[in-house]
Amino acid sequence: MRKVVLAGGTGFVGQYVERKFKDQGYEVIIISRQPQHVNWSNHAAIVHALEDAEMVVNLAGKSVNCRYTEANKREIFDSRMETTEALGAAILNCDTPPPLWINASTSTIYRHAEDRPMTEANGEFGKGFSVEVGKAWEQALFSFNLKTTRQVALRLSIVLGKDGGVMTPYENMVRFGLGGKQGNGNQMFSWIHIEDVYRIIVYIRDNDAISGVINTTSPEPVTNRELMQELRKAMNRKIGLPAAEWILSIGGRIIGTEPELILKSRWSLPERLEQAGFRFAYPTLDRALENILNKSNK
Template identity: 85%
Template sequence: MKKIVLAGGTGFVGQYLEQKFTEQGYKVIIISRQSGHLNWSNHTGIVHALEGAEMVVNLAGKSVNCRYTEANKREIFDSRMETTEALGTAILNCDNPPPLWINSSTATIYRHAEDRPMTEASGEFGSGFSVEVGKAWEQALFSFKLPTTRQVALRLSIVLGKDGGVMTPYENMVRFGLGGKQGNGKQMFSWIHLEDVYRIILFVRDHDQISGVLNTTSPEPVTNHELMKQLRVAMDRKVGLPATEWMLNIGAVMIGTEPELILKSRWILPERLEQFGFHFTYPTLDKALENILHQ
């Protein structure tokens, strides 16, 4: 039986991948801190799981949807570094290591951009905590020199899918009349449909020439103003009150998150994926929302 290892596979993206790969006939082994799965402390068990696996996909890391207290920042950082290093060490100890290691990274590694899009070749890194996490995460992956295992970092943008993730709070905002622009509405919103994340993983598996970093985002980012407009259209809501920056700052404190998650302009294009010939099932936001909300 074909085998895949999903590290940190209990979250929104991981559960979808587990379902899809199981449907494709894979044995899926999940590494997690949750009971019932292979634990991160079990180095021998991780090595055994990786032996003969077709690939390992690492999604592990504390959610950034929280206040950036010193304790939370340390946990966000450590949860990414420690799990990536644990996998690299385990792969080095395999007799028959997986030929492909896909590790999550973040599209937030790029600077706030309202002037031009960021690609893998021409993108500029920003500054601040989120950026430093992204850079250290990728450095942890590529610091391992693995002669027979390809290493790919997926710079994931915001993932949209049914029944979870960011769609839940966005749907609630629109449903309760708060679906207007946020801040000045000019900040770019780079996103990707959950199904295309899965398809990109298959595409990377099937194209041996792909390694390094990949912007994992749709080719058609939109402004925040356009995002909220399309959400209102898709949900048949004519009115949506806007939220100013000061309102978002207060609201973020009340619900325990950071306003950066909404106000940072993420203008990112999947240049390398398109150069390799990948075609998106959901390239535009209207198609993605139609699938998520109505199919």
């Protein structure tokens, strides 16, 4: 039986990817801190899991949907560095290492951009905590000089899917009449449907020429204003109150998150994927929302 190792496979994206690979007949081994899985502290067990695997996909890392206290920042940083370094060390100890290592990264590595989109070739890094995390995360991956294992960093944009992730708070905002623009509404919202995340992983598996960093985002980003319009339309809500920047700052403190997650203009394009010939199942937001919000689609 073909084998895939999912590191940090217990989150929103990981659970979806696990289900899809199992549907394709794969054995899926998960590395996590949960007792039923291979534990991050057990180097020998990680090496054993990776032996003869078709690939390892690392999605591990504390959620950034929290207040950036010093303790949370340390955990966000360490959870990404330590797991990436643990996988690299284990791959080096394999007799038959996986031919592909896909590691999560973040499109937040790019600067706040309202003037032009960021591609892998011309993107400019920003400043601040989340940018430094992204840079260190990728550096940890590519610091391993692996002779037979291809390394790919997925610069993930905001992942949209059913029953979890960011869709839950966005749906709640619209449902309770708060589905207007946030801030000035001009900030760009780069996003990707969760099904396309899985399809990109498979596409990378099947295309040996792809390595390095990959913008994992739909080809049709929208402004925050357009995002909220599309959400209201899909949920049949005509009115949505806007939220000024100062309201988001107060609200962020109340619900325990950072306004940056909504106010930063994330504008990235999947140039390398499109050049490689990848075709998105959900290239536009209206099509993605139709799928996600249609309760008859499972």
